[in-house]
Amino acid sequence: MSPTGCPVSASAAAFNPFEEAYAIDPAKVLKWSRDREPVFYSPEINYWVVTRYEDIKAVFRDNILYSPAVVLEPMTPPSDEAREVLASYDYAMNRTLVNEDEPAHMERRRVLMKSFELDELAHHEPMVRKLTKEYVDRLVDKGQADLVDEMLWGIPLTVALHFLGVPEEDMETLRQYSIDHTINTWGRPSPEEQVKVADGVGKFWQFAGQVLEKMRQDPSGNGWMEYAIRKQKELPDVVTDSYLHSMMMAGIVAAHETTANAAANMFRLLLDTPDVWEQLCENPALIPNAVEECLRFTGSISGWRRITTDATEIDGVEIPKGARLLIVSHSGNHDERHFEDPDEFDIFRQNSSEHLSFGYGSHQCLGKNLARMEMRIFLEEFTRRLPHMRLKPGAKYSYLPNTSFRGPDHLWVQWDPAKNPERSDPTALTSRADFPMGAPSLQDTTRQLTVAGVRREADGVIGLVLEDPSGRSLPKWSPGAHVELQIDQFKRKYSLCGGRANPAQWDIAVLREEAGRGGSKLIHDTLKPGMSVQVRGPKNHFRLDETCDRFVLIAGGIGITPILTMADRLKELGKDYELHYAGRTRDTMAFLDRLEQDHGERLHLYAKSAGLRMELPALIAGLVPEAAIYACGPDRLLAELQELTGDHPGGLHFEHFAPVDLALDPAKEHAFDVVLSDSDLSVHVPADKTVLQALRAVGFDVTSDCEEGICGSCEVAVLDGEIDHRDKVLTKAERDKGDRVLVCCSRACGKKLTLAL
Ligand code: FES
Numbered sequence: 001m002s003p004t005g006c007p008v009s010a011s012a013a014a015f016n017p018f019e020e021a022y023a024i025d026p027a028k029v030l031k032w033s034r035d036r037e038p039v040f041y042s043p044e045i046n047y048w049v050v051t052r053y054e055d056i057k058a059v060f061r062d063n064i065l066y067s068p069a070v071v072l073e074p075m076t077p078p079s080d081e082a083r084e085v086l087a088s089y090d091y092a093m094n095r096t097l098v099n100e101d102e103p104a105h106m107e108r109r110r111v112l113m114k115s116f117e118l119d120e121l122a123h124h125e126p127m128v129r130k131l132t133k134e135y136v137d138r139l140v141d142k143g144q145a146d147l148v149d150e151m152l153w154g155i156p157l158t159v160a161l162h163f164l165g166v167p168e169e170d171m172e173t174l175r176q177y178s179i180d181h182t183i184n185t186w187g188r189p190s191p192e193e194q195v196k197v198a199d200g201v202g203k204f205w206q207f208a209g210q211v212l213e214k215m216r217q218d219p220s221g222n223g224w225m226e227y228a229i230r231k232q233k234e235l236p237d238v239v240t241d242s243y244l245h246s247m248m249m250a251g252i253v254a255a256h257e258t259t260a261n262a263a264a265n266m267f268r269l270l271l272d273t274p275d276v277w278e279q280l281c282e283n284p285a286l287i288p289n290a291v292e293e294c295l296r297f298t299g300s301i302s303g304w305r306r307i308t309t310d311a312t313e314i315d316g317v318e319i320p321k322g323a324r325l326l327i328v329s330h331s332g333n334h335d336e337r338h339f340e341d342p343d344e345f346d347i348f349r350q351n352s353s354e355h356l357s358f359g360y361g362s363h364q365c366l367g368k369n370l371a372r373m374e375m376r377i378f379l380e381e382f383t384r385r386l387p388h389m390r391l392k393p394g395a396k397y398s399y400l401p402n403t404s405f406r407g408p409d410h411l412w413v414q415w416d417p418a419k420n421p422e423r424s425d426p427t428a429l430t431s432r433a434d435f436p437m438g439a440p441s442l443q444d445t446t447r448q449l450t451v452a453g454v455r456r457e458a459d460g461v462i463g464l465v466l467e468d469p470s471g472r473s474l475p476k477w478s479p480g481a482h483v484e485l486q487i488d489q490f491k492r493k494y495s496l497c498g499g500r501a502n503p504a505q506w507d508i509a510v511l512r513e514e515a516g517r518g519g520s521k522l523i524h525d526t527l528k529p530g531m532s533v534q535v536r537g538p539k540n541h542f543r544l545d546e547t548c549d550r551f552v553l554i555a556g557g558i559g560i561t562p563i564l565t566m567a568d569r570l571k572e573l574g575k576d577y578e579l580h581y582a583g584r585t586r587d588t589m590a591f592l593d594r595l596e597q598d599h600g601e602r603l604h605l606y607a608k609s610a611g612l613r614m615e616l617p618a619l620i621a622g623l624v625p626e627a628a629i630y631a632c633g634p635d636r637l638l639a640e641l642q643e644l645t646g647d648h649p650g651g652l653h654f655e656h657f658a659p660v661d662l663a664l665d666p667a668k669e670h671a672f673d674v675v676l677s678d679s680d681l682s683v684h685v686p687a688d689k690t691v692l693q694a695l696r697a698v699g700f701d702v703t704s705d706c707e708e709g710i711c712g713s714c715e716v717a718v719l720d721g722e723i724d725h726r727d728k729v730l731t732k733a734e735r736d737k738g739d740r741v742l743v744c745c746s747r748a749c750g751k752k753l754t755l756a757l
Helices: 010-014 020-024 031-036 053-061 080-088 104-116 118-122 125-139 147-152 154-164 171-186 191-217 224-234 241-272 274-282 284-298 368-385 519-526 557-573 592-602 616-621 635-644 691-697 732-737
Strands: 039-042 047-050 144-146 304-308 312-314 317-319 324-327 412-414 447-458 461-467 482-487 490-495 505-511 532-539 550-556 576-583 603-607 628-632 652-655 672-676 681-685 715-720 740-742 752-755
Touching (some): 010 031, 010 039, 039 317, 047 053, 053 324, 118 368, 125 147, 125 154, 125 368, 154 171, 154 241, 154 368, 171 191, 224 241, 241 284, 241 368, 284 368, 447 505, 461 519, 482 505, 490 505, 490 519, 505 519, 550 557, 550 635, 557 628, 576 592, 672 691, 681 691
Parallel strands (some): 047 324, 550 576, 576 603
Antiparallel strands (some): 039 047, 312 317, 447 532, 461 505, 482 532, 715 740, 715 752
16 A cells, blocks of 8 residues: 555556666666556655656656755665764765755855856866867777776766866775765665765765865865855855855765766767767767757666655645655656657657756756766767777676666777777867757757659649668657758758658658748759758647547648648547648649548548638538647638637647748847746846747757747746737637747747746
């Protein structure tokens, strides 16, 4: 029985986060939970375990109901003997940035976060590059290396010490202290091990105290701890002695162990997928998003902890007051409800940076952009200097059993030094990329595909078949998904409209728009089989809610492309649907043969030249209330539908492809503030900047795609304030509710908007 008196399922009873399988792949171990029992009580650890993305995010979001106070509490209570050892060192680890409650936490965080802003972090980049080059210089001619021992601990630890302002001491000892701290806090040590790690933790505590004392004598340096000591003089009640000592020790661990593990996981995964490694070697612009996808797929944080301050409910499961929660971020990162085809490693994935590996909300990892920078520089250096590096065949991997951190203890790689590019080409030593700080720009994340076929689909419409030039499978996609083609300066979005069963090909259809900006004409006039095109995606902002029972699909002209795949899917599912498709003449209406053959009875065609018109008022008036409407077509068709369906219970879902004009004229705009309720911060939005730009400037990760108000990916929930909606995504009814905003284009009507961020 759980503490609330509910029976514990066999799978929940068997869950043990100290087993090797969990240390290696928590998401795989917890797939059953994401599928069937997303919140469960684990008698093994006396914790409630949360495994789905949205539930984990909701817990992170509310740091009052879900207090972080237990984050550094030992998972395994120390024995009396271990306690005595710790006491002999006056060990008194107290609250730090990760385990502190409000309001003290945000008060301190605000005082100390300046050093983590993007401009400040950028000062550390030359040092990280230099250090990385030196480490690679040491091993480049050896032909083999244990990347963990020979580099991936050393650099993050040096960077961490440099960032904190701590002199470089005995690095190996510090590494061992960190491991002891991890075992002591998140592991299940035996009684003998407890005494040993307690000794290491005690020594670590004393070391931190001594360094702090030395720094106090001259706190004029540029390190974060020196900055904190100076702040203590200004605000002694906010930055206290006990806080500084605890932060010194926790900071050394937090600033390097997570990065070291994340980098080791990244190299293991990339070298295990040679085709992806090769793509990075060929095109370094892909590195920032590849790092993000590695953090999603195989990040170094398995799970984090919280304790409830009141009785509550998560996903329908009752949780008592004082319950300890293990929120398994790694599992959330593999939740198919949030990430399309989540167990596919796809460096072109468009929402990789929404991973939970840095946490979320006001406790989100402050050092995330430093970690990103290090991982990007490591990859850039290795893909350039050792592109022929491979995992050592037959090497065994071991992972430290614990609830929260994951990474291999060793990572053996090998290569033939005779093939090092720099031996024959000195330019191989020149850095190929200079990545901007912060979350990656999706604009660089394009894949190069080959046009495998061009065919006529209707008058003015051609169909293109796209394939990977190396024959790699393309990611799976769902009905309503689209890709973006980049041809010269043109970027145009096209719905995927072929069969979904063939992973080798994507199909799109392109209407020649004589009055358009020129992109479609260029595609019609120039694209031939065998040519290369740059493609981003797939993305889906027009997702079919398959839980509905009745559907009405409406297409105008080329808007048939996403609607067609939705009809195919509904037929496959055996759902009740009807499809209405309007065009000028039958000759201009694409896919008629396929539609008539596959959806004959459900299909209603309206060719204007034959005197047939799609009468929307009559069509909508005749619908059953629960019918969900999905529509794609010209702006005027969608505008009319919005007018007619404002209060239709089944809802209207639609997709635009024509962008919004986003040019901001500062003379006509006004500045305002956005208050970020989950993070307890306020950000100023000047008249000449979008909300998205203002958030990014202070280091916030907000996913965006089109940045033209048509895709919906930058949507953020609004808690207060009147919105000046400028997007083409939200329906009139959604706008009237005033509870969400597209931050790439929409603004505040007044002086303030409060966002759930
Ligand atoms: Fe596409 Fe904002 S990024 S609507």
